[in-house]
Amino acid sequence: MSVYVGIDVHRKRSQVAVVTGDEQVQADRNVVNGSEPMLRLIGGLPARTPVAFEAAYGWGWLVELLEDYGFNPHLVHPLRCKAIASARLKNDKVDAAILAQLLRADLLPEAWIAPPAVRQLRALLRHRAGLVRLGTQLQNRNHAVAADHGYDRTGSYWTGPGRGWLAELALPPVSREIVTDCLEFTDALAPVIERLDGELRQHAKADPRAKALMTLPGVGQFTALVMLAEIGDITRFGSALKLASWAGLTPAVRGSDLTVRPGHISKDRRGCAGSSTRRRRLRNAPRSSAPPTLPSRRGAGRRSPPSRSPASCSPALTTCSPRPGQPRNLARPRPASCPAPSPHAPKPGGSPSPGHARSRGMSRPPAGLDHLTEQPGPRTHGHGAPPCNAGAVPNGCLRDHSARRTPGTSTRPSQPSTKGPFLASR
8 A cells, every 4th residue: 555754844853644545644743853763653664655845944864864764755845835835724733744645646846856966066165155255244344334434445455555554544442343353254264265166176177067167158167066056957957948947047927918027037936945046156147248239129110211322232343432421431342234323313312303203392293194204214223323234143233123113103002182283283
């Protein structure tokens, strides 16, 4: 008969519940933490019996005990176990029994149990990060004391000149004692942090995965080891998006119907322990490569008008005239099959000629006058030059002539004129 065990772990004592496959509670007792009391209660159960317990304070010894004696441990995510958090009746007996029942129904929100080597590397990295954070707090304390009495300097406080400047400040006795103590603790932390850095450098040199990660921009030895220790087995993530979500670096999304509001990064509030160290290292890693420039929302979806300048022809031996405001030495070359513009052609962006339709206040010729304005002959570029040889590739003109209309014709359907009789007669 299948047996399932749920343990509500505490600092000094734990509640153990044993549930059978037919939902019957065999035992539900409170025992003192330790190998002997725990084995006295569950030692007679079959091998590979599944045991569920929350990732509470001091769960490492329980994992080692269960693995050594052939049990199958299951680490439960405490914040995602809603059956316990939302229960109306909540005590140690109920919690242990619920863990066993969820384990029997295969509904446990489990967390990954890292191997002992990975847990030791995590502990070393977090210890070093905690000491560095403590040293920063001591330095900030000295800055605050100096600023409280109106003193400040542009340089560092911790170099030789900076420490001499701190020693010469006229401070009250208590403030002077605080500065002295902070300096002494900072000096005592320096060799310890240096020793830990040496150990971590040896870990990074011996691990080929760390060497591969250090080829990424902004990733050094410490950041690479943090990624390896916190991620652990990379195969447990199906994609890079799942890895980023687990690390707490994806934005939180609040959506309803057609309204979606992305927020700040999720910070992995429901993630495993130590996520703040992992997220801080990944967020603060310097980026040596500039991020790609994205188009602004103001100009998104707009198309720039096609250039009427002859500089849009493909490169060849001759050069086109520069665009308005463009230096002449930056003008793009003109193909041999694209002759120079006519001196009588209007300049790009200039005023139209006297005979142009726009000079008479009309955007296009009125209906019925197309036969007066249409000129027979080959089409031009629109800047007064004869047509290019479109077949000359690659030195031919690469402009698309198929989309151009014949002068005097319109691609839009004819519409009745909305102008008055006076303008229509002109």
